Amino acid sequence: MVETNKDEFRRKCPNLWNEIHGQNSTLKDLKIEEMQIDKFRGHTPNAIDYLRRCERNEEAERTISYLLKKGEITPEYAKKLCRQLKEKGIRSFGPKKEDGYYLKEAGIE
Template identity: 45%
Template sequence: EKAAARGGYPTAVDFIRLCETKEQAAEIIDYLERRKEITGEYAARLREQLNRHGLRSFGKRRKPGVQPASP
């Protein structure tokens, strides 16, 4: 889901792409799930992708404070 589709708010994938390690990404997924910002089902799919395909399967690493270009 793209940020623009949610009114410009960052998505779980946007936060994951800021991470430098798989451990950081797993912490982000756990945090968003605990806060009920993502469902348990979506969190499980994100974890599966992270474990099977790695951190960069979510896209190139983004630098904090840099917004992606609008499509």
């Protein structure tokens, strides 16, 4: 790799220098886009995320049972979720997450 100092680079490649360091840098815009795309990288859905995909209370009950059976949630947490479901309904966990939710949140779709 060829080494060069900042002043020499600025003198030899002024347009590239301005693009990298300028106010209207498309490189900066690209970095912001990458950050938005990576917003959910490594995100593991939790019980609430799964429940927000359910249409009806019955689906939510089956989801809670499944998560409990798989060891994803504790019996105490399952009871708490069931109690909230029974008292307040499925939408008490948040608005329904439709198909493509994460893509829309990341600004891809």
